[in-house]
Amino acid sequence: MTTSTTSPAKKVSVAQPPVSPLERFRVPAAFLAGAVLLLGIAPLVLSDFRLNLLAKYLCYAIVAVGVSLAWGRGGLLVLGQGVFFGLGGYAMAMHLKLADAADTGQALPDFMQLYGTSDALPWWWKPFANPAFALAMTVVLPMAVAALLGFLVFRRRVKGAYFAILSQALAAALSIWLIGQQATTGGTNGLTDIQGFFGYSLNDPVNQRMVYLIIVVVLLLLMAAARQLFVSRYGELLVAVRDCEERVRFLGYNPANVKLIAYVVAAGMAGLAGALFVPAVGIISPALIGIVPSIGFVIGAAVGGRASLVGAVLGAIAVAWAQSTLSDAFPAAWTYAQGLLFIVAVGFLPGGLASLPTVVRNRRTTTARSGEAA
Amino acid sequence: MTVILNQSFTGISIGAVLLLIALGLTLTFGQMGVINMAHGEFIMAGAYTTYVLQKSISSAGVSLLVALPVAFLVAGAMGALLEWLLIRRLYTRPLDTLLVTWGVSLMLQQLARDVFGAPNVQTHAPDLLTGNISLGGGITLANNRLFILGLALLCVLGLTLILRLTPLGRRVRAVVQNRDLAEVSGIATERVDRTTFFIGSGLAGVAGVALTLVGPIGPTMGTNYIVDAFLVVVVGGIGQLKGSVITAFVLGVLQSVLEYSTTVSVAKVAVLVAIVAFLQWRPQGLYTLRTRSLA
Amino acid sequence: MSGLSISRRGLLAGVSAIGASAALSACGAKTGSDTSSGSGATADTSGSTVKVGLLNSLSGTMAISEVTVHNALLLAVKEINAAGGVLGKKLKPISQDGASDWPTFAEKAEALIKNDEVVATFGCWTSASRKAVKPVFERYKSLLFYPVQYEGLEQSPYIFYIGATTNQQIVPALDYLKKQGLTKLYLVGSDYVFPRTANKIIKAYAKANGMEVLGEDYAPLGSTEFSTITNKVKDSGADAVFNTLNGDSNVAFFKEYKSAGLTAKKMPVLSVSIAEEEVKSIGTQYLQDQLTAWNYYQTTPGAANETFVKAYQAAYGAGKPTSDPMEAAYISVYLWKAMVEKAGSFDVAKVRAAADGIVLDAPEGKVTVDGATQHVYKTARIGKVGSDGLITEVWNSGKPVKPDPYLKGYSWASGL
Numbered sequence A: 001m002t003t004s005t006t007s008p009a010k011k012v013s014v015a016q017p018p019v020s021p022l023e024r025f026r027v028p029a030a031f032l033a034g035a036v037l038l039l040g041i042a043p044l045v046l047s048d049f050r051l052n053l054l055a056k057y058l059c060y061a062i063v064a065v066g067v068s069l070a071w072g073r074g075g076l077l078v079l080g081q082g083v084f085f086g087l088g089g090y091a092m093a094m095h096l097k098l099a100d101a102a103d104t105g106q107a108l109p110d111f112m113q114l115y116g117t118s119d120a121l122p123w124w125w126k127p128f129a130n131p132a133f134a135l136a137m138t139v140v141l142p143m144a145v146a147a148l149l150g151f152l153v154f155r156r157r158v159k160g161a162y163f164a165i166l167s168q169a170l171a172a173a174l175s176i177w178l179i180g181q182q183a184t185t186g187g188t189n190g191l192t193d194i195q196g197f198f199g200y201s202l203n204d205p206v207n208q209r210m211v212y213l214i215i216v217v218v219l220l221l222l223m224a225a226a227r228q229l230f231v232s233r234y235g236e237l238l239v240a241v242r243d244c245e246e247r248v249r250f251l252g253y254n255p256a257n258v259k260l261i262a263y264v265v266a267a268g269m270a271g272l273a274g275a276l277f278v279p280a281v282g283i284i285s286p287a288l289i290g291i292v293p294s295i296g297f298v299i300g301a302a303v304g305g306r307a308s309l310v311g312a313v314l315g316a317i318a319v320a321w322a323q324s325t326l327s328d329a330f331p332a333a334w335t336y337a338q339g340l341l342f343i344v345a346v347g348f349l350p351g352g353l354a355s356l357p358t359v360v361r362n363r364r365t366t367t368a369r370s371g372e373a374a
Numbered sequence B: 001m002t003v004i005l006n007q008s009f010t011g012i013s014i015g016a017v018l019l020l021i022a023l024g025l026t027l028t029f030g031q032m033g034v035i036n037m038a039h040g041e042f043i044m045a046g047a048y049t050t051y052v053l054q055k056s057i058s059s060a061g062v063s064l065l066v067a068l069p070v071a072f073l074v075a076g077a078m079g080a081l082l083e084w085l086l087i088r089r090l091y092t093r094p095l096d097t098l099l100v101t102w103g104v105s106l107m108l109q110q111l112a113r114d115v116f117g118a119p120n121v122q123t124h125a126p127d128l129l130t131g132n133i134s135l136g137g138g139i140t141l142a143n144n145r146l147f148i149l150g151l152a153l154l155c156v157l158g159l160t161l162i163l164r165l166t167p168l169g170r171r172v173r174a175v176v177q178n179r180d181l182a183e184v185s186g187i188a189t190e191r192v193d194r195t196t197f198f199i200g201s202g203l204a205g206v207a208g209v210a211l212t213l214v215g216p217i218g219p220t221m222g223t224n225y226i227v228d229a230f231l232v233v234v235v236g237g238i239g240q241l242k243g244s245v246i247t248a249f250v251l252g253v254l255q256s257v258l259e260y261s262t263t264v265s266v267a268k269v270a271v272l273v274a275i276v277a278f279l280q281w282r283p284q285g286l287y288t289l290r291t292r293s294l295a
Numbered sequence C: 001m002s003g004l005s006i007s008r009r010g011l012l013a014g015v016s017a018i019g020a021s022a023a024l025s026a027c028g029a030k031t032g033s034d035t036s037s038g039s040g041a042t043a044d045t046s047g048s049t050v051k052v053g054l055l056n057s058l059s060g061t062m063a064i065s066e067v068t069v070h071n072a073l074l075l076a077v078k079e080i081n082a083a084g085g086v087l088g089k090k091l092k093p094i095s096q097d098g099a100s101d102w103p104t105f106a107e108k109a110e111a112l113i114k115n116d117e118v119v120a121t122f123g124c125w126t127s128a129s130r131k132a133v134k135p136v137f138e139r140y141k142s143l144l145f146y147p148v149q150y151e152g153l154e155q156s157p158y159i160f161y162i163g164a165t166t167n168q169q170i171v172p173a174l175d176y177l178k179k180q181g182l183t184k185l186y187l188v189g190s191d192y193v194f195p196r197t198a199n200k201i202i203k204a205y206a207k208a209n210g211m212e213v214l215g216e217d218y219a220p221l222g223s224t225e226f227s228t229i230t231n232k233v234k235d236s237g238a239d240a241v242f243n244t245l246n247g248d249s250n251v252a253f254f255k256e257y258k259s260a261g262l263t264a265k266k267m268p269v270l271s272v273s274i275a276e277e278e279v280k281s282i283g284t285q286y287l288q289d290q291l292t293a294w295n296y297y298q299t300t301p302g303a304a305n306e307t308f309v310k311a312y313q314a315a316y317g318a319g320k321p322t323s324d325p326m327e328a329a330y331i332s333v334y335l336w337k338a339m340v341e342k343a344g345s346f347d348v349a350k351v352r353a354a355a356d357g358i359v360l361d362a363p364e365g366k367v368t369v370d371g372a373t374q375h376v377y378k379t380a381r382i383g384k385v386g387s388d389g390l391i392t393e394v395w396n397s398g399k400p401v402k403p404d405p406y407l408k409g410y411s412w413a414s415g416l
Helices: A008-015 A026-045 A048-073 A081-103 A110-115 A131-155 A161-180 A205-231 A233-243 A245-250 A255-281 A291-304 A309-329 A331-348 A353-373 B002-031 B039-056 B060-085 B094-116 B143-165 B167-177 B179-184 B189-211 B221-236 B241-261 B264-281 C002-025 C063-082 C102-115 C127-140 C166-179 C193-208 C227-236 C248-259 C276-282 C303-316 C324-343 C348-354
Strands: B132-134 B140-142 C049-056 C090-097 C120-123 C144-146 C159-161 C184-190 C212-219 C240-244 C269-271 C291-294 C359-362 C365-370 C375-377 C381-385 C391-396
Touching: A026 A048, A026 A205, A048 A081, A048 A205, A048 A233, A048 A255, A048 A291, A048 A309, A048 C102, A081 A110, A081 A131, A081 A161, A081 A255, A081 A291, A110 C193, A131 A161, A131 A255, A131 B264, A161 A291, A161 B094, A161 B221, A161 B264, A205 A233, A205 A255, A205 A309, A233 A245, A233 A255, A245 A255, A255 C102, A291 A309, A291 A331, A291 A353, A291 B094, A309 A331, A309 A353, A309 C102, A331 B094, B002 B039, B002 B140, B002 B143, B002 B189, B002 B221, B002 B241, B002 C227, B039 B060, B039 B094, B039 B189, B039 B221, B060 B189, B094 B221, B132 B143, B140 B143, B143 B167, B143 B189, B143 B241, B143 C248, B167 B179, B167 B189, B179 B189, B221 B241, B221 B264, B241 B264, B241 C227, B264 C212, C049 C063, C049 C102, C063 C090, C063 C120, C063 C276, C063 C303, C063 C324, C090 C102, C102 C120, C102 C127, C120 C324, C127 C144, C127 C159, C127 C193, C144 C324, C159 C324, C159 C375, C166 C193, C166 C240, C166 C269, C166 C291, C166 C381, C184 C193, C184 C227, C193 C212, C193 C240, C212 C227, C227 C248, C248 C269, C248 C276, C291 C391, C303 C324, C324 C348, C324 C359, C324 C365
Parallel strands: C049 C090, C049 C120, C120 C144, C144 C159, C184 C212, C184 C240, C240 C269, C269 C291
Antiparallel strands: B132 B140, C291 C381, C359 C365, C365 C375, C381 C391
């Protein structure tokens, strides 16, 4: 990498270092190290409880992969990821609730028997009894909604702030709707008390580990896919759209389509994350969909570094971890710390913590130079 | 007929609340393009100002009238401070401003919790404002709603006059239309920005005082209003006061009519969907100002 | 570039192989098989202290209410420790913040049981948070004491319901209204499980008792715009409003109600979620003479309550009100202590077996644990808000009402 001798010319090269043989294997090596850590070491050293928590954080990390793509690379501030997370989660939970009910010989999931208005399963629940359909829907449903919304919005060149506020409004609308349909969606309670996962009991710690491993594998696969997308021609185009949409349009591309792909892929990832969240945590509820959680999904990525895949993923895990550990000990102080974290990370370190080494290096360069000048 | 008239007044009064909470945003968001998520907390600051003043001024009516200018100054000062500390560094990054001010809003909420306690606090409304005027035939107008309506219209009038007639207004409009050109013409754009932000945030404080008459006063009260306020400005179109005024009343009436015939949830969802659909038709809102692109 | 992608592809294959093999090697119990193989609670009772879990929202929107319950729980633990503890062991309270978020509640419940190895947990407020933690307590066979009135229709073997179920609050409230001749009702509630279930019960009761429900409206939780609902209420010509709104919404609703010219005289509102703390934040200007239904008020007579109010205000400030959920939380710790002492053990199965018939002279009056339903016998009390912000009782059920969470003893409720 760069040496300690610095000059203005070197500063530019920091951003795009020439690919050395060592550099070429840096990414796969880091990837491998991450895989070994998550698949091999974590299950050995962590208790069932901690591993389960990690599984939950990794679900947030999967959302962050999509956020990194859409926001970090595409410049789309996706403030409605809760919608897609929720759609994926509900699709999965609906199937698992139906499977649980079938296991115990009931026609209806438990909450419908208590709070429902009719003895028949609503028609739109019926297809979710089929595992393949439900699994497909965890991804298809969020992607379809994203495609529809994105098509409408990007075509009319609604962008920036408008897009962000619209996403928030959509998240609010879905969560209000779900709460209002208590007889068929469980209302504010959401879908809870999920016992089984495709025939395996979730009460068994061994199966919980299986869920964890599935989540890790999905995360790693999606990270690899996202990285492939980043370095592809499409990835370059996406960054170009982010940086100057007009110029890309003059070059003959349709920026709306470029953005649409990133948005839809990110939605699919959020849906998958929501689907995996259900067996890991055992609940999906409107509380995971509204405006606040939607901002939460973005914050992790912002803190870690939105444009850096690893940064976004680690940021999402770190913020979720800090939230659950620090909020007990210092509920008030944690709220301040959280606010401050957003302000510092987004306001003063737009590249997130992932950019910290670069920033420090540049700062050192600058101070060294200004020292020379003085 | 009675129902229709009563509901229209209800719609207008909902619209008046919407207008009042969105009015400050028409300046900070509409004119300057800053997405300030802490706007709701400036509303909260205004409400708490009323609460604090009422501890020293026992007459509810007097304290309310005193609270209006004081809340304007308190919230305005908070806004100006926020602009100076953070927002001016982020003018080129509107979306990041959203997240940064979200962090500010979290901290302000916690601050309110630490200072005033987590539970809601109560203010005493003047008796004059808790009653209603009966127009006969079952039609009644609630006094607090009339007060809010009057206050909102007064603020709109004042704001229009400032923007149209004063040198400050001219400078604000110049900066909105073309910042660079304004700057080379000798306008101290930074100072104009701060003044605009001061007024916009101050209006949030005024809204907060009025809201003590109809809603809860607590650390999270701002979050109840913030998204609605932004939607009003987005639909109204940036840079145009009249867009926001019309939108606030149209959304208010729409909400009240739908709510009467269906349920609150359905009405809320329907209004949100209607807004998304409307923006398909007019992506830049009801009225647009020829200006540099927002993002 | 090509070298890079080849190496990555190889890597991917490797990783998926690891993942797949790991997943295959880890096939646990199937659903429907005996899940009692799942590890039970491993409460640590070896030392000179035992840990008890306190699970409340200390942050977020519910903190307003739940912090007071948390305070009441801490007070009870402190008093019990000062009196020598339980079975000679001091209690060490472990507080976890549910942060007003249901999945967080589930996570924290698991943390209390698995990491802190608590002997029992006290807390939760909303039905949603209780539903979220229920499977956790059932999986680990650990005990939760739930202190808030709720919608009934639940009976988990690992939860003790110390707050009122519907036949100890909603049904007596309806009896009272009927007795007062207020037979035409309008139902206003927040949009979640408790109001919807309560209103279902109210409608069934009304049908069987010659009462009339003229309208039913729900506002999203946290909603603060009630002008339309108030118009509907006003136009309906109802005798009284049955209010199941929660939190902030109550403030907006009562302000609107008064400005529409509606008063407690013209059309009284009977609320089931407004306690002393809420009265303080809404203001007697709007609430005076309106009705509430609970099992306890700060003004409830009796030596036990005087001691409780005095102790609470000494610990948390002279002006602090006490309320029904706080009292239920406070006695829940004492009830658990009595169960443990009767069982002579902290063992969950033995504690459950010992629960039936435990009697406590509580601030709210005599309460008795019903072992079959794991609820308690409670006296229903209707109160009226006074100008001083306190609620005074205007009617009570005379004796503690037997808990009936599924309303099996009421013929009109059979269709629910």
